[in-house]
Amino acid sequence: MVLKIETIGLGYIGLPTALMFADHGAEVVGVDLSPNMIEKLNNGQVHIEEPGLQAQMTRVHEAGTFTAQLTAEEADVFIVSVPTPNRNDAFKSCDVSYVQAAVKSLLPFLKKGNIVIIESTIAPRTTVDDVQPLIESTGLVVGQDVYLAHCPERVLPGNILHELVHNTRIIGGVTAECSNQAAAVYARFVQGDIIKTTAGEAELSKLMENTYRDTNIALANELVKIGNKLKIDAHEVITMANRHPRVNIHQPGPGVGGHCLAVDPYFVSAAAPAEALLIQTARAVNTSMPNYIVTKVLELMADAPTKKVTLLGLAYKGNIDDKRESPAVTIFEKLRDTHLEVTVIDEHVQLPIEEQFTMDEAFTDSSLVLVLTDHAEYKTLATEWINKMSRPLILDTKKIVETCPEGATLHTIGNMYRLLEGVKQ
Ligand code: SAJ
Numbered sequence: 001m002v003l004k005i006e007t008i009g010l011g012y013i014g015l016p017t018a019l020m021f022a023d024h025g026a027e028v029v030g031v032d033l034s035p036n037m038i039e040k041l042n043n044g045q046v047h048i049e050e051p052g053l054q055a056q057m058t059r060v061h062e063a064g065t066f067t068a069q070l071t072a073e074e075a076d077v078f079i080v081s082v083p084t085p086n087r088n089d090a091f092k093s094c095d096v097s098y099v100q101a102a103v104k105s106l107l108p109f110l111k112k113g114n115i116v117i118i119e120s121t122i123a124p125r126t127t128v129d130d131v132q133p134l135i136e137s138t139g140l141v142v143g144q145d146v147y148l149a150h151c152p153e154r155v156l157p158g159n160i161l162h163e164l165v166h167n168t169r170i171i172g173g174v175t176a177e178c179s180n181q182a183a184a185v186y187a188r189f190v191q192g193d194i195i196k197t198t199a200g201e202a203e204l205s206k207l208m209e210n211t212y213r214d215t216n217i218a219l220a221n222e223l224v225k226i227g228n229k230l231k232i233d234a235h236e237v238i239t240m241a242n243r244h245p246r247v248n249i250h251q252p253g254p255g256v257g258g259h260c261l262a263v264d265p266y267f268v269s270a271a272a273p274a275e276a277l278l279i280q281t282a283r284a285v286n287t288s289m290p291n292y293i294v295t296k297v298l299e300l301m302a303d304a305p306t307k308k309v310t311l312l313g314l315a316y317k318g319n320i321d322d323k324r325e326s327p328a329v330t331i332f333e334k335l336r337d338t339h340l341e342v343t344v345i346d347e348h349v350q351l352p353i354e355e356q357f358t359m360d361e362a363f364t365d366s367s368l369v370l371v372l373t374d375h376a377e378y379k380t381l382a383t384e385w386i387n388k389m390s391r392p393l394i395l396d397t398k399k400i401v402e403t404c405p406e407g408a409t410l411h412t413i414g415n416m417y418r419l420l421e422g423v424k425q
Pocket residue numbers: 153154155156157209210213217250251252253254255256257258259260261316317318
């Protein structure tokens with residue numbers, strides 16, 4: 001018999017997951033709230049940009065194994081993949097209301113033998129404390145009549161289809177049988193290891209992966225502040241330190257963006273605020289970076305020949321179009337509120353038409369170019385752009401610029417003390 005899988009939430013993770021199952025022998029129904037999206041998907045068109053996804057959609061559309069609709073119906077397996085934003089409280093805790101609403105929407109169709117999987121990133125204990133009681137309100141017992149597990153996704157945008165198949169998959173069942181049942185579902189396409197654990201361990205391990213990166217980046221960002229104070233190049237220090245076989249300091253930058261690293265650590269610290277001191281400090285260091293950069297820009301612009309500053313990049317990281325939680329956006333907004341004239345360029349992000357400039361236009365009469373995103377386009381800065389500047393100073397916060405014409409002064413965030421000394425001389 002063909003396995004019927006229903007995915008609730010068809011966003012960046014839900015849609016690729018749904019199509020992957022539809023491409024591996026399952027009959028898949030995708031559920032989402034947006035009528036426009038549903039119509040597009042049923043016409044065989046994907047609504048998100050991800051390499052290989054449209055080709056996979058075309059395949060399953062032709063095979064007739066995927067359909068999208070606005071409401072839930074009966075299935076063998078339900079996969080919940082809906083957003084979990086930060087709440088507006090002091091600790092920015094995890095808002096599980098969309099997860100709860102999604103689970104409630106499938107309850108009328110739940111029957112014996114069904115498997116419910118939560119893929120959304122959730123605060124520790126959510127599966128057992130919030131989802132299990134909802135499911136058991138139907139009279140069905142988890143681990144006996146139906147199976148419940150948290151199976152977090154860990155894929156990197158831009159490489160989702162490969163990583164869905166090849167990454168290690170953590171399966172956190174509420175009981176051992178829940179883990180066995182959910183593991184068998186993913187075994188359809190996962191070629192990486194499938195590790196069975198408890199729901200709580202799966203929830204916290206997912207969160208700690210991103211928290212580890214956030215904390216490590218905070219260390220690099222703090223090192224930048226220390227290095228600029230002591231006049232020691234932080235990038236050089238990191239390169240040396242990382243030659244040690246057991247050291248891997250991450251890269252500093254203008255802050256940490258995206259909807260994962262800048263969001264997930266709060267889910268952990270909100271769950272145990274008195275214990276999670278390091279996690280909170282790391283967040284504070286990373287969120288302080290835009291202000292730190294803005295302060296340095298104001299110092300660099302104090303005696304500049306013009307008031308114009310040019311920003312390269314708005315996306316939260318290189319070669320993507322995603323601006324969510326982007327520190328570049330924060331820096332842009334803060335600089336715009338000063339006396340400076342700010343021009344921004346980002347070839348990957350859709351900007352209002354009146355804010356679209358060519359590189360030539362963006363560099364003309366500028367007294368400082370501030371690189372904020374590591375897009376490949378910024379590896380080489382052309383002589384004709386630099387020649388248009390009033391004062392050819394470049395501050396590269398992502399250490400992406402490899403080729404800079406003679407005559408320009410280029411410094412990274414790690415050694416901008418040199419830039420500041422030069423300006424003050
Ligand atoms: N960043 C630095 N320095 C670094 C690395 C990154 O400043 O050394 C910044 C980036 O510029 C960006 C932010 O951190 O602003 C996040 O970028 P990222 O590439 O580290 O992560 P995401 O948010 O795109 O994806 C992460 C991934 N998690 C890990 O690598 C542990 C991905 O595998 C997860 O699936 C994803 O979060 C998620 O959905 O949780």
